[in-house]
Amino acid sequence: MSKTTWKDIPVVPTSQEFLDIVLSRTQRRLPTQIRAGFKISRIRAFYTRKVKYTAETFTERISATINGFPRLQDIHPFHRDLLNTLYDADHFRIALGQLNTAKSLIEAVSRDYVRLIKYGQSLFQCKQLKRAALGRMATICKRLKDPLVYLEQVRQHLGRLPAIDPNTRTLVICGYPNVGKSSFLKSISRADVDVQPYAFTTKSLFVGHFDYKMLRFQAIDTPGILDHPLEEMNTIEHQSICAIAHLRAAIMYFMDLSEQCGYSVSAQINLFNSIKPLFANKLVFIVINKIDLTRPEDLDPETQEKLNGILKTGEVELLQLSCTTTEGVMNVRNSACDRLLAARNAEKLKAGTNSSGEPTGRLGDLLRRIHVAQPMGGVTRETSIPEAALNKKKYDRNDPDRPKLERDIEEEEGGAGVYNFNMRKNYILENDEWKEDRIPEVFDGKNVYDFIDPDIEAKLAALEEEEEKLEAEGFYESDSDVEDAEEAEIRYKAELIREKRQLIRNEAKMRKSLKNRAQIPRSAKAQKLSKMESHLESLGYDTTKVADRARSQSRGRSILRERSDGLGGGDAMEIDTPKANLERAKSRGREPSTNRRTDGVQSEVTRSNAERLAKLSQKKMNRMARQGEADRHQTGSLIKHLVAGKRGMGKTQRR
Ligand SMILES: Nc1nc2c(ncn2[C@@H]2O[C@H](COP(=O)(O)OP(=O)(O)OP(=O)(O)O)[C@@H](O)[C@H]2O)c(=O)[nH]1
Numbered sequence: 006m007s008k009t010t011w012k013d014i015p016v017v018p019t020s021q022e023f024l025d026i027v028l029s030r031t032q033r034r035l036p037t038q039i040r041a042g043f044k045i046s047r048i049r050a051f052y053t054r055k056v057k058y059t060a061e062t063f064t065e066r067i068s069a070t071i072n073g074f075p076r077l078q079d080i081h082p083f084h085r086d087l088l089n090t091l092y093d094a095d096h097f098r099i100a101l102g103q104l105n106t107a108k109s110l111i112e113a114v115s116r117d118y119v120r121l122i123k124y125g126q127s128l129f130q131c132k133q134l135k136r137a138a139l140g141r142m143a144t145i146c147k148r149l150k151d152p153l154v155y156l157e158q159v160r161q162h163l164g165r166l167p168a169i170d171p172n173t174r175t176l177v178i179c180g181y182p183n184v185g186k187s188s189f190l191k192s193i194s195r196a197d198v199d200v201q202p203y204a205f206t207t208k209s210l211f212v213g214h215f216d217y218k219m220l221r222f223q224a225i226d227t228p229g230i231l232d233h234p235l236e237e238m239n240t241i242e243h244q245s246i247c248a249i250a251h252l253r254a255a256i257m258y259f260m261d262l263s264e265q266c267g268y269s270v271s272a273q274i275n276l277f278n279s280i281k282p283l284f285a286n287k288l289v290f291i292v293i294n295k296i297d298l299t300r301p302e303d304l305d306p307e308t309q310e311k312l313n314g315i316l317k318t319g320e321v322e323l324l325q326l327s328c329t330t331t332e333g334v335m336n337v338r339n340s341a342c343d344r345l346l347a348a349r350n351a352e353k354l355k356a357g358t359n360s361s362g363e364p365t366g367r368l369g370d371l372l373r374r375i376h377v378a379q380p381m382g383g384v385t386r387e388t389s390i391p392e393a394a395l396n397k398k399k400y401d402r403n404d405p406d407r408p409k410l411e412r413d414i415e416e417e418e419g420g421a422g423v424y425n426f427n428m429r430k431n432y433i434l435e436n437d438e439w440k441e442d443r444i445p446e447v448f449d450g451k452n453v454y455d456f457i458d459p460d461i462e463a464k465l466a467a468l469e470e471e472e473e474k475l476e477a478e479g480f481y482e483s484d485s486d487v488e489d490a491e492e493a494e495i496r497y498k499a500e501l502i503r504e505k506r507q508l509i510r511n512e513a514k515m516r517k518s519l520k521n522r523a524q525i526p527r528s529a530k531a532q533k534l535s536k537m538e539s540h541l542e543s544l545g546y547d548t549t550k551v552a553d554r555a556r557s558q559s560r561g562r563s564i565l566r567e568r569s570d571g572l573g574g575g576d577a578m579e580i581d582t583p584k585a586n587l588e589r590a591k592s593r594g595r596e597p598s599t600n601r602r603t604d605g606v607q608s609e610v611t612r613s614n615a616e617r618l619a620k621l622s623q624k625k626m627n628r629m630a631r632q633g634e635a636d637r638h639q640t641g642s643l644i645k646h647l648v649a650g651k652r653g654m655g656k657t658q659r660r
């Protein structure tokens with residue numbers, strides 16, 4: 006369905022406004038906090054999002070603009086031609102095409118720069134890439150300046166066009182300028198058209214509505230046309246031609262025989278003849294206006310002859326009126342409407358039938374395929390009742406010879422609850438004897454039993470016997486034993502590997518969990534160390550290195566680095582590992598530490614389990630509470646001039 010008005014096309018912004026809209030939206034909708042200290046992946050994501058979002062907004066906006074306008078190929082030919090006349094279809098198409106090209110260009114820019122930002126190495130690089138991308142998009146947008154301005158003009162003009170429905174009952178009023186077309190429209194409808202005593206008062210199409218016979222009609226007032234070739238006509242005249250050519254309407258060709266309009270009668274007749282091809286298959290009326298001044302009878306014989314010449318064809322009807330005295334106005338309107346209604350109805354009836362009146366097209370096809378009740382043309386058909394139905398005895402309860410009903414049989418056989426209805430008795434089978442068979446379903450005189458092998462049991466027994474024999478002979482035993490051995494070995498080794506891996510994993514886990522132990526205060530450590538030293542000395546070890554190592558560790562150096570020292574022995578290695586400490590502390594019957602994590606936990610396993618659970622339960626909370634990019638608040642970034650530079654005595658007390 007084509008629209009008749011285009012009042013709801015969204016406003017087309019200028020290229021500068023377009024840019025402002027898009028950029029400010031990007032600024033408003035996306036997070037703005039980014040710092041060089043962030044992870045590079047986060048920085049990249051931040052700028053990628055900016056570029057993508059800007060491009061998306063651009064394309065969205067451009068598409069909305071393009072889709073707001075009517076597509077020339079989808080609208081009624083009348084509107085298409087009118088738009089072509091008013092705005093130049095090529096220009097219109099090019100403008101929309103430029104918008105479309107800009108859209109794909111912006112998409113391409115976004116794609117390219119997103120790809121580049123993926124490899125950005127720093128905040129600065131990523132930012133520069135984003136700037137470049139947005140800059141290129143802005144340049145593309147700025148180039149749309151002219152098409153956008155043009156489209157906005159078109160939009161404003163389109164919104165003011167009269168709402169002409171090309172399919173409804175229409176009267177088109179046309180003719181030379183100044184012959185009284187607008188005066189007629191004004192007298193039959195409430196349209197507010199300008200009536201002036203000079204030519205080309207009306208410069209565009211005007212529409213007025215009126216009711217006749219409870220039906221709504223639209224009358225279209227067109228600008229006046231002069232008699233010259235189509236190519237020489239201007240935009241104003243073209244609009245009239247467009248309405249005359251494309252609207253399925255009654256054409257009312259207005260004439261002014263008084264020549265008060267400034268054009269001779271013969272010129273008016275010539276114009277009629279030259280635009281006649283446009284009236285093909287349409288109702289045409291010649292309406293003589295201003296009969297208060299001149300009537301056709303008053304004309305000189307030569308002109309009268311000419312006028313009769315165009316009326317002779319029979320398809321054209323002559324009507325007369327005067328807008329000033331309103332004589333004949335309603336008459337003209339009514340007769341035109343009557344003829345139009347009749348013509349439209351005839352057309353509707355004729356639609357879809359061929360020359361001999363039979364339906365064509367889809368309706369015809371349908372009617373040929375399905376049966377539709379049709380009058381017989383005087384032939385009456387006898388009702389036909391089959392013989393069997395006629396001979397059938399009427400059921401009578403009191404008649405002893407009446408046919409037996411199932412109910413009667415039930416009664417005879419012992420009544421309800423005792424009698425069991427025989428379902429098989431009404432089976433329709435080839436042979437009535439089969440009715441009582443256990444499996445009476447018969448196919449070609451056979452049922453399932455006919456396909457059962459009676460020796461099936463014996464055959465199965467023979468097969469089983471053979472199988473047993475083969476097994477006993479060792480038929481199934483092959484050299485797969487060797488492979489089995491190999492496989493078993495592999496499996497065994499795999500098992501070992503898995504075990505080892507699990508061990509390594511466990512150990513790592515343990516190490517990790519032990520890291521969270523409370524730190525032993527230095528003083529305590531020193532005490533311990535001195536105790537240990539004395540203990541080791543009693544065992545005959547050199548303790549100086551041990552002490553050094555322990556100290557270095559307490560300053561945060563790794564144990565591994567020190568492994569190359571002279572203390573390679575297993576016992577000595579264990580000396581300062583936390584695990585060893587734990588063991589020793591236990592063996593002395595003292596609490597190892599006052600770590601609250603370990604309180605009340607029996608074994609390492611339960612402890613690690615408990616820790617894992619605690620972490621898990623915290624995870625969601627952490628996630629929900631973590632500050633993200635979208636959080637708009639000033640964190641550590643203070644305004645530079647307030648925190649940096651010299652702030653000597655009295656420098657901040659400027660006020
Ligand atoms: N005497 C007389 N004058 C009329 C009649 N109808 C219209 N006029 C006058 O003719 C002049 C032109 O009338 P319009 O209705 O503006 O004519 P138009 O055909 O719309 O002219 P354009 O819009 O310029 O094409 C006006 O001065 C009207 O007063 C009529 O029936 N009798």
Ligand SMILES: [Mg+2]
Nearest residue numbers: 186187206207
């Ligand atoms: Mg007019």
